Amino acid sequence: MNDKSRKTKQSDTSKPAKPGKPAAKRAAQKQAAVPPKAAKLEESAPAAAIPDLATLRERIDGIDRHIQQLIGERAQFANQVGKAKGKLAAAVDYYRPEREAQVLRRVVDRNDGPLNDEVLVRLFREIMSACLAQQEPLKIGFLGPEGTHSQQAVYKHFGHSIHGLPLSSIEEVFQEVEAGNADFGVVPVENSTQGTIQSTLDMFLTSRLKISGEVELRVHQHLLSRSGRIEDIERVYSHPQSFAQCKAWLRQYLPKAEKIPVGSNAEAARRARNADDAAAIAGASAATVYGLRSVAGPIEDRPDNTTRFLVIGRELFSPSGNDRTSLLIFIKDQPGALYNVLSPFAKRGLSMNRIESRPGHTGRWQYAFFVDIGGHVQEDAMREALEELQSLAHEVKVLGSYPVAIA
Ligand SMILES: O=C(O)C(=O)C[C@]1(C(=O)O)C=C[C@@H](O)C=C1
Numbered sequence: 001m002n003d004k005s006r007k008t009k010q011s012d013t014s015k016p017a018k019p020g021k022p023a024a025k026r027a028a029q030k031q032a033a034v035p036p037k038a039a040k041l042e043e044s045a046p047a048a049a050i051p052d053l054a055t056l057r058e059r060i061d062g063i064d065r066h067i068q069q070l071i072g073e074r075a076q077f078a079n080q081v082g083k084a085k086g087k088l089a090a091a092v093d094y095y096r097p098e099r100e101a102q103v104l105r106r107v108v109d110r111n112d113g114p115l116n117d118e119v120l121v122r123l124f125r126e127i128m129s130a131c132l133a134q135q136e137p138l139k140i141g142f143l144g145p146e147g148t149h150s151q152q153a154v155y156k157h158f159g160h161s162i163h164g165l166p167l168s169s170i171e172e173v174f175q176e177v178e179a180g181n182a183d184f185g186v187v188p189v190e191n192s193t194q195g196t197i198q199s200t201l202d203m204f205l206t207s208r209l210k211i212s213g214e215v216e217l218r219v220h221q222h223l224l225s226r227s228g229r230i231e232d233i234e235r236v237y238s239h240p241q242s243f244a245q246c247k248a249w250l251r252q253y254l255p256k257a258e259k260i261p262v263g264s265n266a267e268a269a270r271r272a273r274n275a276d277d278a279a280a281i282a283g284a285s286a287a288t289v290y291g292l293r294s295v296a297g298p299i300e301d302r303p304d305n306t307t308r309f310l311v312i313g314r315e316l317f318s319p320s321g322n323d324r325t326s327l328l329i330f331i332k333d334q335p336g337a338l339y340n341v342l343s344p345f346a347k348r349g350l351s352m353n354r355i356e357s358r359p360g361h362t363g364r365w366q367y368a369f370f371v372d373i374g375g376h377v378q379e380d381a382m383r384e385a386l387e388e389l390q391s392l393a394h395e396v397k398v399l400g401s402y403p404v405a406i407a
Pocket residue numbers: 078081082094095096097099100103127128129131132
């Protein structure tokens with residue numbers, strides 16, 4: 001299996017925190033480790049060459065004016081692009097994920113610091129989000145309530161100029177997109193520590209929706225409580241997945257506390273805000289939403305803990321140049337069936353990134369395979385492989401072709 005593109009970047013090597021070291025302090029320490037451009041100048045030039053504070057701020061003011069003017073010009077062009085697309089019915093008709101992916105890849109290619117790729121991608125994502133929202137903000141459904149990692153994934157992929165719809169289950173996210181009440185939905189599909197989220201995969205067995213994107217989110221867990229003091233904590237609320245991600249930390253620092261599983265981390269935060277002796281494991285943003293303090297964080301056992309989300313919509317988009325195709329293959333019940341269905345891809349050099357089997361719901365002992373393959377259905381090699389596959393498999397469903405996640 002070749003999965004170069006899905007490897008998470010090791011830019012954040014933060015270790016799980018000991019209690020009493022709040023996230024803000026850790027972030028400040030991390031930033032201090034990355035010297036800003038002015039500090040680089042200092043290293044190479046004599047101290048006398050550094051302009052004074054007022055001069056530096058004047059330079060920054062000038063650059064800000066320039067940036068602002070350019071953002072305005074960009075927004076005008078984006079508006080004209082919108083008009084060039086013709087009179088379309090809704091914001092979703094103007095959205096082009098393949099173009100956004102190309103813009104962001106160029107940002108990454110051009111980047112030579114000092115800001116890292118993730119930061120620059122986030123800034124440009126916000127600019128595009130605001131440009132698109134000039135038509136009308138996209139409506140994005142996600143597994144709520146407010147403050148969940150799913151909401152963070154929504155912002156990472158679509159920026160903040162959207163209308164978010166927090167929904168109560170993964171099934172409801174699918175339903176609202178199918179019904180047209182949401183333009184897209186964002187659902188978790190796998191976690192690097194905990195594995196596949198089966199309920200998401202199972203929805204694709206019957207849904208007509210298409211995958212139009214993927215988001216990878218580095219998941220940091222925090223212990224949050226009303227007082228912020230670890231000595232007060234007798235109960236901890238969280239989603240079972242988050243408990244599993246923080247098992248070693250909890251064993252070391254809160255071995256006696258009662259662990260109470262709930263439906264989401266945001267629900268855990270909501271409960272923790274009502275008691276002095278309770279805490280929640282949740283993302284840092286839940287602290288702001290629910291008025292809690294950080295007792296410790298990040299506390300996940302693996303520093304590379306990452307969740308992959310899928311963006312689901314109603315249509316297939318054009319190739320971006322670096323895409324992934326997700327297929328659902330129902331195999332015939334015969335020897336060598338799995339080998340046969342994978343060979344059309346292998347012989348055309350199309351790499352398989354992932355394979356997962358689920359009971360197919362079509363009959364007893366019938367299996368469906370979820371397969372991710374590098375390439376796009378509108379590209380020749382993939383089209384030919386799919387044609388060949390039709391005669392080898394019982395049924396093939398193209399779940400989507402979409403840009404590989406960026407930064
Ligand atoms: O290039 C387009 O098609 C645009 O509409 C412009 C733009 C952008 O701001 O760059 C905005 C929204 C689309 O989703 C893609 C790109």
